[in-house]
Amino acid sequence: MAAETQPNSRAEGQRPEAEDTSSASGSWPITLDNVGVTYPNGTVALSDVSLTIAPGEMVAIVGLSGSGKSTLIRTINGLVSATTGTVTVGPHTVNGLTGRQLRQVRGHIGMIFQGFNLADRASVYRNVMVGRFSHTPSYRTLLGITTPHDRELALRSLNSVGMLDKVWTRAGQLSGGQKQRVAIARALTQEPSVMLADEPVASLDPPTAHAVMNDLRRINNESGLTVVINIHLMDLARTYTTRLIGLRDGRLVYDGPAADATDRDFEEIYGRPIQPDDQLGS
Amino acid sequence: MSATTTPELTLPPKPRNIRQRVLVATGFLLFTIATCIPAIGGITLDIAALIRNWNNGAGLLLQLFTPDFTFLPRTIGPMIETLQMALVGAVGAAIVSVPLTLWAATPTNPNSITRQAVRTVINVIRAIPDLVYATVLVAMLGVGALPGVLTLFLFNVGVVVKLVSEAIDSADHAYMEAGRAAGGSQLQINRVTALPQAWPLFANQWLYALELNVRISAILGIVGAGGIGRLIDERRAFFAYDDVSVIILQILVVVVLIEFVSHALRRRLT
Numbered sequence: 001m002a003a004e005t006q007p008n009s010r011a012e013g014q015r016p017e018a019e020d021t022s023s024a025s026g027s028w029p030i031t032l033d034n035v036g037v038t039y040p041n042g043t044v045a046l047s048d049v050s051l052t053i054a055p056g057e058m059v060a061i062v063g064l065s066g067s068g069k070s071t072l073i074r075t076i077n078g079l080v081s082a083t084t085g086t087v088t089v090g091p092h093t094v095n096g097l098t099g100r101q102l103r104q105v106r107g108h109i110g111m112i113f114q115g116f117n118l119a120d121r122a123s124v125y126r127n128v129m130v131g132r133f134s135h136t137p138s139y140r141t142l143l144g145i146t147t148p149h150d151r152e153l154a155l156r157s158l159n160s161v162g163m164l165d166k167v168w169t170r171a172g173q174l175s176g177g178q179k180q181r182v183a184i185a186r187a188l189t190q191e192p193s194v195m196l197a198d199e200p201v202a203s204l205d206p207p208t209a210h211a212v213m214n215d216l217r218r219i220n221n222e223s224g225l226t227v228v229i230n231i232h233l234m235d236l237a238r239t240y241t242t243r244l245i246g247l248r249d250g251r252l253v254y255d256g257p258a259a260d261a262t263d264r265d266f267e268e269i270y271g272r273p274i275q276p277d278d279q280l281g282s
Numbered sequence: 283m284s285a286t287t288t289p290e291l292t293l294p295p296k297p298r299n300i301r302q303r304v305l306v307a308t309g310f311l312l313f314t315i316a317t318c319i320p321a322i323g324g325i326t327l328d329i330a331a332l333i334r335n336w337n338n339g340a341g342l343l344l345q346l347f348t349p350d351f352t353f354l355p356r357t358i359g360p361m362i363e364t365l366q367m368a369l370v371g372a373v374g375a376a377i378v379s380v381p382l383t384l385w386a387a388t389p390t391n392p393n394s395i396t397r398q399a400v401r402t403v404i405n406v407i408r409a410i411p412d413l414v415y416a417t418v419l420v421a422m423l424g425v426g427a428l429p430g431v432l433t434l435f436l437f438n439v440g441v442v443v444k445l446v447s448e449a450i451d452s453a454d455h456a457y458m459e460a461g462r463a464a465g466g467s468q469l470q471i472n473r474v475t476a477l478p479q480a481w482p483l484f485a486n487q488w489l490y491a492l493e494l495n496v497r498i499s500a501i502l503g504i505v506g507a508g509g510i511g512r513l514i515d516e517r518r519a520f521f522a523y524d525d526v527s528v529i530i531l532q533i534l535v536v537v538v539l540i541e542f543v544s545h546a547l548r549r550r551l552t
Contacts, residue, residue, distance in 0.1 A: 077463055106465035117460035119475035121482070126474055127457075133474075134465025141470040183460070190464055 027055035027226045028090030028108070028193040030076055035085035037071050037250075045071040046250045048085075053243075056224040058217065060237035060258060063247035064270055069230045072247065073196050076228065077109040078102050090193055107134025110187025114199035116179040120172030124163065124182050127171050128154040131189030150189075157188035161215055177208035184215055195219060197229040201236065206280050209233075213240045234266045235279045345523035346530075353525040357513060357532055364509035365536070367427050367502075368495035371434025376488045378435075379442040380477075383484070386443055387450035389458060390472050401447075408440035412498055416507040427508035430499055437498065438491040442484070449483045450476070482551040489544040496540045500533045 030053040037046040046068045053059055061069045074080035075087050075095070082095040092105045110131070118127045132150045133141070140146075158164045161181040166174065171182060180200060187195060197216060201209035217240050220227045231237050237244055237258055244261045246254025246269030254261070254269050267274055317324045384390040385400040412433055419429030457479070461471035503511020510529060517525040 079459065079463060103465040103467060106463060108465075109463070111460070111463040113456070113460065115456050117456040117458075119457040119479050122475055122478035126478065130461050130464050130466065130471075130474060133461060133467070133470045136470070138467055138469050141473050144473075186460065186464070196463075 026193065027224050029053060029055050029088075030194060030226065030228070031086075031088040032072075032075070033086040033088070035072075035075060035082045035087055037068075037075060037080060038083045044250055045080075046075070046082075049247075049250075049252050050085075051245060051252060051255060053226060053228065055226055056220070057243055058220045058227045058241045059229070059243045059245060060241035061228065061230045061245045061247060062232070062234065062237050062254075062266070062269055065232070067247040068250035069247050070198055071250075073111075073198050073228060073230050076194070076196055077106050077111060079111075103134050107190055108193045109196060110190045110192035110194070111196040111198070112180065112183045112187055112200050114202045116176070116183045116203075118171040118179055118182060118186075120170065122171060123167070124158065124169050124171055124174070125154065125167045127182055128158055128167075128186045128189050131157070131186045134190070153191065154185070154189045157185040158182070160188065161185050175208075176204050177211060180204065180208075180212050181215065184212070184219075188219070192225065195225050195227045197227070197231075199230050199232065201280075202232065209236070209280055216240065233278065233280045234261075234263075234274070235281070237261075342523055346527045348524055349527035349531060350522075350524035351528060353517075353522075353528045354532070357510065357529055360503070360510040360513045361532060361536065363427060364499045364503075364511075365496065367430045367434060367499045367509055368492060371431045371499075372438055372488060372492040372495050374431075374435045375438030375442060375491060376484070378439055379446070379488075380484065382439065382443045383446045383450070383480070384472050384476065386447035389450060389453075389455045390468070390476050392468065400443075404440055404443045407436055408444060410436075412437045413501070413505060416502045416505045420506040425506040425508075425512075430502045430507035430509055433502060433507060434495045434499060438495065441491055441494070442487045445487050446480065446483045450480055453479070455479075485551050486548050489548050493537075493541050493544045496537055497533075500537075 032049050032051050035046060035049045036044070038044050049068075049072065061072060063069045071080050075082045076089060078087075078094045078097060085095075087094040089105065089109060094102075094105060097105060119130075129146060129150065131154065132146070136146075136150065155164060155167065158167055161184050163178060163181050163185060166178065166182070171179065174182065195216070200216070201212050204212060213236055216227055216229065219225055227241075229237075229241060231241075238261060241258045244254060244256055244258040244265075245252065246265070248269055248271050254265055256265075263274055266278070270278070316322060318327050320326045382400060382404070385396060386404060388397065391397045391400075415433040415436055416429060419432050423429045423432075455476070457475050458471055461475055466474075499507075499509045499511070500514075501511050503509040503513065504515045506512065510533065514526055514529050517523075517529070
């Protein structure tokens with residue numbers, strides 16, 4: 001039921017905000033054009049990465065830790081700015097944006113993290129309301145005024161990941177899997193046009209990991225949202241995503257359908273033989 | 283006996299620095315002695331005065347040990363004034379401390395210019411002793427509770443902002459990345475997530491400030507800044523040490539009570 005009402009409330013919710021015309025149409029494409037990132041300490045994290053992700057795709061970015069996948073995903077919402085090249089998300093060129101404009105674009109890009117990144121002492125409700133930041137004037141946030149519309153969005157998001165009964169619980173009291181669900185609800189509350197996930201299951205046990213991956217796939221299926229997942233585990237990448245992008249030492253080394261990727265391909269991406277902990281198992 | 287089963291452990295040679303330690307200890311000792319020799323600019327310590335004036339001191343001690351409890355009713359009013367000053371100063375400081383603390387901590391204020399400005403002001407406020415504030419404020423505003431309250435306020439702001447902002451600096455702030463990724467401004471992130479995270483730190487220091495205030499405001503009256511201290515000063519001037527004794531006992535009881543309550547509350551903040 002929530003699945004049916006959500007797209008409707010989305011369309012209504014966007015109407016009052018004039019600059020949001022593009023997101024009302026739903027999902028956004030992502031284009032990276034010769035993107036390179038060099039950190040101030042001289043580390044080259046990404047070099048010359050070009051790729052295009054179509055709206056509604058479910059993409060896994062695979063690589064060892066240090067391969068640059070964390071950096072890559074952060075260039076998409078400007079948490080890391082590309083030193084060279086162009087990052088385009090929907091109608092916006094992300095690199096070069098600052099301040100209010102950057103925050104506006106980020107408002108359309110949901111993100112979940114390996115460590116969940118919840119404020120443990122705040123309630124689940126407050127954590128989910130973080131998803132409304134970019135749509136809320138600062139004075140309203142300061143005074144703690146929430147609109148009925150924002151409240152409705154937050155509660156619906158929580159409901160869609162099965163966490164509505166925990167709405168007044170302190171985030172710190174939840175289990176790892178519950179925390180990641182709340183984090184997903186926080187991202188959904190943004191009514192995003194793109195969903196990013198940086199190692200979303202690396203801190204979870206196998207059953208919970210599958211549940212979270214299922215949630216992400218369901219979001220992709222039901223609302224046609226573009227989903228980009230950084231993931232190290234090859235079996236999860238194969239099972240849950242449709243396209244595989246391989247990174248090694250900051251370079252794009254593989255791009256193809258996830259189902260076709262052989263163990264040999266993974267060994268190529270990792271640059272070493274496959275080890276037992278490259279797979280989650282079930 | 284166990285040496286037969288376990289092989290002997292070979293330790294690396296223990297560093298020997300006994301000579302260095304003796305040298306440092308001797309240095310400190312000589313310096314301390316030197317500070318007590320007036321001929322080379324040291325302080326004058328006339329230990330003999332202790333014995334010479336013993337009769338004086340004994341009589342005073344005797345008076346102190348025989349408190350005149352008929353004086354107790356006269357202390358109630360000033361004591362209540364002291365408690366009121368302590369509370370008003372602490373509450374005022376608590377309110378002001380919230381934005382100042384968030385401005386003074388690195389995670390909640392990435393702008394180094396405003397952060398350093400707030401920190402500098404707070405450090406200056408902290409550097410000035412409370413009795414100096416009280417003395418100057420009494421001179422400016424006249425004798426009464428107001429200069430006392432202002433002294434406590436300034437003192438509390440310094441303590442709370444310094445300690446809480448340092449605690450925020452050393453805490454983990456992963457949730458901020460999520461707030462930024464959602465397109466939040468620093469103000470929004472602070473208000474919705476950083477503030478609840480810092481709340482127990484604040485509450486802890488606010489209660490601690492209240493505790494300190496009760497102790498300090500007992501003294502502030504001596505320079506005319508209101509409260510029970512004014513009564514101490516008055517009775518002392520009349521050499522009525524049996525009355526002073528009552529006041530001291532009363533302060534002791536009140537301070538212990540406040541500390542007990544404050545400790546109990548602070549332990550519940552986890």
